[in-house]
Amino acid sequence: MSGIVGIYNLDSQPVEKKKLALMVDAIAHRGSDGADIWCSGAVGLGHRMLWSTPESLLEKLPLVDSTGELVITADIRIDNREELISALSIDNCPQEKITDSQLVLAAYEKWGEQCPKKLLGDFAFVIWDQRKQTLFCARDHFGIKPLYYYYQPGEKLYFASEMKALLCLPGVPKVVNEIAIANHLHPFTEDKSITAYKNIYRLPPAHTMTVSYTSGLISHAYWSLEVGEELRLNSDAEYAAAFREVFTEAVRCRLRSAFPVSCHLSGGLDSSSIACVARDILLQEKNAQLHTFSNIFADVPECDERQYINPVLNQGGFIPHYVHADQSGPLSEWQDYYKYMEEPFIGPSHFLVWGLNRAAQQAGIRISLDGFDGDTTVSHGVTYFAELARQGKWQTFIQEAQAISQHFNTSVAAIFYEYAITYLQELVKQRKMLTFVQTALQISQHFQVSRRKLFVTYGIKPLVPQYILKIWRSLRGHKQNQPQVTSLINPQFAKTVGINPLTQSQDQDQSRAVTVREEQCRTLNSTLFTTVLELGDLCSAAFSLESRHPFMDKRLIEFCLSLPPEQKLNQGWSRFIMRKGLDGILPQEVQWRGGKTDMSPNFQRGLLHFDRLLVDQVITNDGSNLQEFVDLNTLRRYYDNLISTTEDANDDSTIPVWKALTLSLWLNHNQKNHKSD
Numbered sequence: 001m002s003g004i005v006g007i008y009n010l011d012s013q014p015v016e017k018k019k020l021a022l023m024v025d026a027i028a029h030r031g032s033d034g035a036d037i038w039c040s041g042a043v044g045l046g047h048r049m050l051w052s053t054p055e056s057l058l059e060k061l062p063l064v065d066s067t068g069e070l071v072i073t074a075d076i077r078i079d080n081r082e083e084l085i086s087a088l089s090i091d092n093c094p095q096e097k098i099t100d101s102q103l104v105l106a107a108y109e110k111w112g113e114q115c116p117k118k119l120l121g122d123f124a125f126v127i128w129d130q131r132k133q134t135l136f137c138a139r140d141h142f143g144i145k146p147l148y149y150y151y152q153p154g155e156k157l158y159f160a161s162e163m164k165a166l167l168c169l170p171g172v173p174k175v176v177n178e179i180a181i182a183n184h185l186h187p188f189t190e191d192k193s194i195t196a197y198k199n200i201y202r203l204p205p206a207h208t209m210t211v212s213y214t215s216g217l218i219s220h221a222y223w224s225l226e227v228g229e230e231l232r233l234n235s236d237a238e239y240a241a242a243f244r245e246v247f248t249e250a251v252r253c254r255l256r257s258a259f260p261v262s263c264h265l266s267g268g269l270d271s272s273s274i275a276c277v278a279r280d281i282l283l284q285e286k287n288a289q290l291h292t293f294s295n296i297f298a299d300v301p302e303c304d305e306r307q308y309i310n311p312v313l314n315q316g317g318f319i320p321h322y323v324h325a326d327q328s329g330p331l332s333e334w335q336d337y338y339k340y341m342e343e344p345f346i347g348p349s350h351f352l353v354w355g356l357n358r359a360a361q362q363a364g365i366r367i368s369l370d371g372f373d374g375d376t377t378v379s380h381g382v383t384y385f386a387e388l389a390r391q392g393k394w395q396t397f398i399q400e401a402q403a404i405s406q407h408f409n410t411s412v413a414a415i416f417y418e419y420a421i422t423y424l425q426e427l428v429k430q431r432k433m434l435t436f437v438q439t440a441l442q443i444s445q446h447f448q449v450s451r452r453k454l455f456v457t458y459g460i461k462p463l464v465p466q467y468i469l470k471i472w473r474s475l476r477g478h479k480q481n482q483p484q485v486t487s488l489i490n491p492q493f494a495k496t497v498g499i500n501p502l503t504q505s506q507d508q509d510q511s512r513a514v515t516v517r518e519e520q521c522r523t524l525n526s527t528l529f530t531t532v533l534e535l536g537d538l539c540s541a542a543f544s545l546e547s548r549h550p551f552m553d554k555r556l557i558e559f560c561l562s563l564p565p566e567q568k569l570n571q572g573w574s575r576f577i578m579r580k581g582l583d584g585i586l587p588q589e590v591q592w593r594g595g596k597t598d599m600s601p602n603f604q605r606g607l608l609h610f611d612r613l614l615v616d617q618v619i620t621n622d623g624s625n626l627q628e629f630v631d632l633n634t635l636r637r638y639y640d641n642l643i644s645t646t647e648d649a650n651d652d653s654t655i656p657v658w659k660a661l662t663l664s665l666w667l668n669h670n671q672k673n674h675k676s677d
Contacts (some may be wrong), residue, residue, distance in 0.1 A: 001546035003030030003048035003161040004073045006126055008135050010213050011155050015044035023165040024048060030161060030541050038062040038071055043128050045073040052366055052546050053077060054258045059099040070108065074101045074125035075145045075161055079253040084118065108136070116208055116222050120554060126159060135211040141223055141554050143205030143530045146537055150200050157211050162538065163200055163342040173199060181629055182497045184345055185489040185659055190527045196343040205530055225524055227517050231562040236580060239567050243581035250553035251277045254369060262291035262360050263369040267308030269575065270374030272590045273582055274550050278369060279317040280585065291365055292318050293356045295325035303602040311587035321363060323355045329606030331614055334665045340542040344666035345531055348603050348658055353539055361543035370547045372536060376523045377551040378560050378575045381568025383516045385419035390514060394446040403572025407594035416447060424458045488656040490631050516565040524557065608643060618664045625667045626660060635660050
C-alpha cells in the first residue's frame with residue numbers, strides 16, 4: 001500500500017508545489033518510507049511510499065521514463081510479473097531489479113491505454129503523457145486500490161488515493177452529497193462513482209480515465225465480469241485439484257514481501273484456508289512462519305471461535321496473536337474511525353477488523369492477508385435450489401434440502417418455501433398457467449402438499465384484484481391493516497432527492513437471479529462490494545498496513561464463476577469444491593464446519609453497554625443533525641424495539657439504528673473538521 005496524489009491545471013496555470021505538499025501530507029499514514037513530488041508546468045504528481053515487496057525497496061515514485069515524456073505515480077502490486085517481463089522483452093537487468101511501476105510504464109509504452117487489460121494484481125496508477133498532453137488513470141478489476149478525483153471542466157483535475165487529500169485543498173468544496181446520504185439510508189442506486197461529497201467522485205473498478213484540455217474527461221470500462229461458459233471437467237477430483245491450483249497461486253502471489261506476513265484468522269473456512277495454504281508456502285519456500293491475528297470473546301463465549309482457531313494453530317508454522325474484542329463497543333473509537341473513514345458507511349463488524357489491524361501494526365507487521373468475501377467468490381450455491389425447481393428435479397431438490405438441513409441452521413420447509421413456492425408465485429406473475437399447473441402437481445406429489453391449497457393460495461388468489469379481496473375479507477370480519485411506513489429516511493428529504501422510499505428504484509428493480517452463477521456475478525458486480533473493499537483499504541491504511549485479498553484474485557473469481565452449481569452445493573455442503581480441494585490442508589474441524597458463528601450478541605452487547613451513553617445522546621437526546629435526513633420518530637421506534645430485544649438480535653431494528661448512528665457521528669465529525677472552511 002502506498003498513496004498517490006496529483007494536480008492537472010487544465011487552464012495551463014503552473015502547479016503550486018505547496019498544494020501538492022498539502023495533499024501528500026494529508027495521506028502520510030499511507031506511507032512512512034518516503035514522500036516525493038514531481039512538477040512540470042501545469043501538471044504535478046505526488047507519492048507516499050510504504051515498502052512492501054522486495055522490488056518496492058528499489059522504487060522511486062513519481063517515476064520519469066528515460067525520454068522524460070512519461071511520468072507515473074502508482075499504488076500497485078503486479079502479480080503477473082514474469083508474463084509481463086517476457087511480453088515486454090525486458091532483458092537489460094535481473095527481474096528482481098525491475099519494479100512494478102517500471103513494468104506498468106513499459107506496458108503503457110507498448111499497449112497505450114489498453115495496458116490495464118494486460119495487468120493482474122491490485123493497482124491504481126496515473127501516467128502523465130507529455131506527448132499527448134494527457135493524464136491517464138486506471139484502477140484494478142475489483143477496486144482493491146482506491147482512486148478519487150475532483151474535476152472542473154477546463155480548469156483543473158485533482159486526484160488522490162483518499163478524499164482527505166482533496167478536501168484539504170482550499171478550492172474543493174466540502175458539501176455533503178444528498179444523493180449518497182439518501183442511498184445510505186435507503187439504497188436505490190448502483191452508481192459506483194458517487195461519494196459522500198458533491199463533485200468528488202471515485203473512478204469505478206475496472207475503469208480507465210483520460211483527461212486533457214482538448215477532450216476533457218473520458219472514462220470507460222476496460223473489463224467486466226460476465227457469467228461466461230460453464231466449466232466441465234470429468235470428476236469431482238479434477239475440479240478439486242483445479243481449485244487447489246488456482247487458489248494456491250492466488251495466495252502465493254500475495255506473499256511477495258520484503259517483511260513478515262500476517263493473516264486474519266477467525267476460524268471460518270475462508271481465513272483458515274488462506275492461513276493454512278500461506279503457512280505451507282512460507283515454510284516450503286522461505287522457511288518462515290505466518291503471523292495470525294484472531295479476535296477472542298471470553299466474556300461473550302457464544303461468539304468465541306477458538307474451537308476452530310486452535311485446530312488450525314495446532315498444525316504448527318504459526319505465530320499467533322489475540323485481540324480481546326469483547327472489551328469495547330462498535331463505536332467506542334468513533335472519533336478515531338472518522339479521522340480515516342471518509343464516508344458514513346461503515347459496517348457493524350468494522351471495529352473487529354480495526355482491532356486486528358492495530359494489533360498487527362503494534363507487532364511490526366506491514367502485510368496482512370484477509371479472507372474478504374470468500375463466501376461470494378466460491379459461493380454457497382443455495383440458488384441451486386432455484387435451478388432444480390425450474391428443471392423439475394424435485395428428488396434432487398429434496399435430497400439436497402434434507403442434507404443441508406443437517407449441516408446448517410435451516411430446514412427443509414424453509415428451503416421449500418424460499419425456492420419451490422417462490423417459483424410458483426413467479427409463474428403466476430408471468431401468466432404461465434400451464435407451467436404453474438404442471439409444477440404444482442409435481443410439488444404436490446413430491447412434498448405431500450394439498451393440490452387444492454397450492455392452486456387456491458398461489459394460483460387463484462394472486463389473480464383476484466386487491467379491492468375484491470379487501471371486500472371479501474371485510475365481509476368475513478377481518479380487520480383491514482393499513483401498511484405502515486417504516487422507512488428510515490425523512491419523507492421530505494426523499495421527495496427532495498426524487499426517490500420514493502416505499503418502492504424500489506429502477507436500478508434495483510431487477511428480476512431475481514435464478515441460477516447460482518447469475519446471482520454470484522451480480523453480487524461481485526454490486527456497489528456494496530466496492531464500498532466494503534474501499535473501507536477495508538482505509539481501515540488498513542490507518543495503521544500503515546497493506547491488506548491483500550486472495551479471494552479477490554481475478555483468476556480465482558473467473559474460475560469459481562465458471563463452475564457448475566453442484567460444485568458449489570453438493571451433499572448438503574456449501575462451497576463443496578473448496579472443502580474438497582483443501583482436503584489434507586485444512587483441519588477437518590474447519591473443513592467440514594457448517595455455518596458461521598453469529599457475532600450479533602457481541603455487537604449488541606457493545607452497542608448497548610459500552611456505547612450506550614453515546615447512542616442515547618445521538619438518538620434520544622439530540623438528533624438535530626439527523627432530522628434533515630432521518631425520520632426521527634421512526635428511528636426512535638426502531639431504537640425502542642432494539643433495546644427491548646436484548647436476547648435475540650433484531651436485524652430489522654439493528655441496521656436502521658446503525659445507519660442513523662454512523663451518519664450522525666460522521667456529520668458531527670465532518671462539521672467540526674470543516675467548520676473553518
